[in-house]
Amino acid sequence: MTFTQVIINSIVRASELTLLSLGLTIVYDILKFANFAHTEFAVVGVYLALFLNVTLGLPIIAAAIIASIVTGFLSIALDRAVFKRMRSSSGIIVMVTSLGLGIALRNSIRAIWGADAQNYSVAPQAPIITHYFRITPLQIWIVLVGVAAMLSFHLLLHHTTLGKAMRASSDNPELAQASGIATEKIITRVWLIAVAFASLGGILIGLETYILPYMGFAIIVPVFCATILGGIGNPYGAMLGALVLGFAENFGLYVNFGAILNLGGILGFSKELFIPTGYKPAISFIILILVLLIRPRGILGRKKEG
Amino acid sequence: MGLVNFLAYLAIMMGIYAILSLSLNLQYGFTGLANFGHVAFFCLGAYTSTILVLVFKMPFMIGILGAMVIAGLFGYVISIPTANLKEDYWAIATLAAAEVVRIFFLNEDWVVGGGPYQGGSFGIGGIPQPLRSLFSAYTYPFFYLAVVLVCLLATYLIINTLTQSPFGRVIKSIRSGDSLPQALGKDVRAFRMKVMAIGGTFGGLAGCLWAHYHGFISPDQFLPLETFIVWAMVIVGGKANNRGAIVGAVIIMVFYNSTRFLKDYIPIEEVTLASLRMVAIGVLIVVAMIFMKEGLIKEKKTIY
Numbered sequence: 001m002t003f004t005q006v007i008i009n010s011i012v013r014a015s016e017l018t019l020l021s022l023g024l025t026i027v028y029d030i031l032k033f034a035n036f037a038h039t040e041f042a043v044v045g046v047y048l049a050l051f052l053n054v055t056l057g058l059p060i061i062a063a064a065i066i067a068s069i070v071t072g073f074l075s076i077a078l079d080r081a082v083f084k085r086m087r088s089s090s091g092i093i094v095m096v097t098s099l100g101l102g103i104a105l106r107n108s109i110r111a112i113w114g115a116d117a118q119n120y121s122v123a124p125q126a127p128i129i130t131h132y133f134r135i136t137p138l139q140i141w142i143v144l145v146g147v148a149a150m151l152s153f154h155l156l157l158h159h160t161t162l163g164k165a166m167r168a169s170s171d172n173p174e175l176a177q178a179s180g181i182a183t184e185k186i187i188t189r190v191w192l193i194a195v196a197f198a199s200l201g202g203i204l205i206g207l208e209t210y211i212l213p214y215m216g217f218a219i220i221v222p223v224f225c226a227t228i229l230g231g232i233g234n235p236y237g238a239m240l241g242a243l244v245l246g247f248a249e250n251f252g253l254y255v256n257f258g259a260i261l262n263l264g265g266i267l268g269f270s271k272e273l274f275i276p277t278g279y280k281p282a283i284s285f286i287i288l289i290l291v292l293l294i295r296p297r298g299i300l301g302r303k304k305e306g
Numbered sequence: 307m308g309l310v311n312f313l314a315y316l317a318i319m320m321g322i323y324a325i326l327s328l329s330l331n332l333q334y335g336f337t338g339l340a341n342f343g344h345v346a347f348f349c350l351g352a353y354t355s356t357i358l359v360l361v362f363k364m365p366f367m368i369g370i371l372g373a374m375v376i377a378g379l380f381g382y383v384i385s386i387p388t389a390n391l392k393e394d395y396w397a398i399a400t401l402a403a404a405e406v407v408r409i410f411f412l413n414e415d416w417v418v419g420g421g422p423y424q425g426g427s428f429g430i431g432g433i434p435q436p437l438r439s440l441f442s443a444y445t446y447p448f449f450y451l452a453v454v455l456v457c458l459l460a461t462y463l464i465i466n467t468l469t470q471s472p473f474g475r476v477i478k479s480i481r482s483g484d485s486l487p488q489a490l491g492k493d494v495r496a497f498r499m500k501v502m503a504i505g506g507t508f509g510g511l512a513g514c515l516w517a518h519y520h521g522f523i524s525p526d527q528f529l530p531l532e533t534f535i536v537w538a539m540v541i542v543g544g545k546a547n548n549r550g551a552i553v554g555a556v557i558i559m560v561f562y563n564s565t566r567f568l569k570d571y572i573p574i575e576e577v578t579l580a581s582l583r584m585v586a587i588g589v590l591i592v593v594a595m596i597f598m599k600e601g602l603i604k605e606k607k608t609i610y
Contacts, residue, residue, distance in 0.1 A: 100591025
């Protein structure tokens with residue numbers, strides 16, 4: 001694999017992770033709990049899109065958009081049914097509840113659609129192959145959607161009333177409410193945006209690889225890691241975290257650590273040393289631990305509470 | 307499988323899961339540590355004991371001790387980077403750590419000696435059952451049940467004594483925030499690490515008992531799913547109550563094992579049934595968290 005190829009793979013992975021970690025971080029920012037059902041919501045969107053695309057025969061773009069919006073509204077309904085009752089509970093209680101909700105969602109999907117891998121019905125597209133890299137039109141789309149998501153988040157946060165209200169509620173919910181900001185209304189919109197983006201991210205991952213009921217669990221660690229890496233509750237941190245993680249996951253397997261240990265011949269370490277592919281899922285965990293040790297509040301983390 | 311044998315099997319499973327549930331309850335119920343990777347201790351205990359007894363031909367007692375020591379050490383080590391952090395970080399760090407433990411045993415078959423014992427994704431079979439030759443196939447489960455119950459009783463007594471001691475009062479104060487124990491001069495970090503180590507030790511014990519009962523272990527038996535089942539036990543039974551943790555284990559195990567017979571009565575596929583069972587576990591956690599915060603057996607509130 002060439003160096004350019006590894007960079008491209010990293011950027012594609014970062015774009016997918018961004019879509020998921022942005023949603024996780026804004027839910028944390030407003031509702032103050034780590035939502036362990038977040039990636040499961042994304043999988044609900046993935047399977048809804050599969051239903052629209054394969055069973056009903058809609059084109060994939062329409063299926064993806066409709067599925068993401070429907071999943072967003074589903075999350076609002078589940079928020080009303082579950083999380084709304086626990087607004088005053090501590091973060092750990094709500095977090096455990098979201099874990100239970102995630103288990104229920106994941107297994108409902110498995111009960112309805114089965115445990116086997118499935119695929120969207122899309123025409124196979126010829127990849128663009130050059131001497132240095134190979135990229136599929138889908139991967140270009142993934143990066144474009146990722147960049148569009150980042151830009152729209154920036155505009156949302158700083159150039160809309162909703163964004164201002166969100167930032168105010170995050171800093172001081174009581175003050176925001178006293179100033180006439182309807183906190184519940186903001187919460188509803190945050191769920192819609194967060195889960196719709198997550199679902200879109202999930203669908204893109206499903207398009208690039210395949211669809212499995214357990215795919216939400218497979219990405220929970222990288223998504224949380226990206227979110228924590230940049231400072232949980234900070235959307236820009238989530239973007240940065242996704243980028244760092246995307247590169248780390250791909251370069252982690254590409255770099256010959258033997259050459260690094262050799263230090264240009266000083267240590268005389270002549271063996272080649274690569275991280276075995278089987279350990280790819282462990283890379284995000286190792287980075288998570290390193291970050292927690294060195295900068296517990298993340299790269300862009302701000303000191304807020306004791 | 308006859309009914310009596312099935313009941314013995316169910317009772318053994320209840321006992322093993324009750325040990326897991328008691329140890330998670332010490333971490334979550336009493337200390338407020340959101341350990342989403344409890345299965346790591348279970349897995350480490352199972353593998354350590356298997357390696358000691360099967361590969362190194364050590365006696366069963368050494369297997370138990372080794373399982374407890376290694377799992378306890380792991381609990382201590384895993385809490386080094388997280389001990390000062392908030393619950394959200396605990397949850398994801400422990401969840402990820404458990405996955406790394408599983409990935410390790412999935413990729414490294416040399417830890418079980420490779421070759422004759424296989425290992426890796428194939429798992430390891432032929433794990434010796436302690437004192438097997440002294441009993442018939444029919445009576446052995448009852449002997450093993452006795453072994454499990456002795457271990458459960460010891461676990462209960464140790465954890466119950468701990469939680470009622472001054473140590474228990476400190477960890478309960480950690481649960482409601484760091485400021486109070488810190489004001490009293492308690493090293494919160496050290497207490498969290500001790501709790502993870504003690505909880506891990508008993509998790510390892512449960513893993514050892516599990517491995518030697520089934521005689522076969524493989525990495526896909528230690529999926530995060532197991533952790534969540536133990537969480538359901540603690541939440542339904544009643545957090546911060548040791549008897550509650552045992553009651554929770556009994557209820558969830560009965561539910562989990564009785565639903566497997568449903569397919570004899572309703573035309574339903576095995577995979578679908580397994581999924582629906584986990585849906586029920588998830589819904590149970592959500593419902594219990596909303597409507598039954600204290601669980602079935604409430605925590606005893608003591609006024610000092």
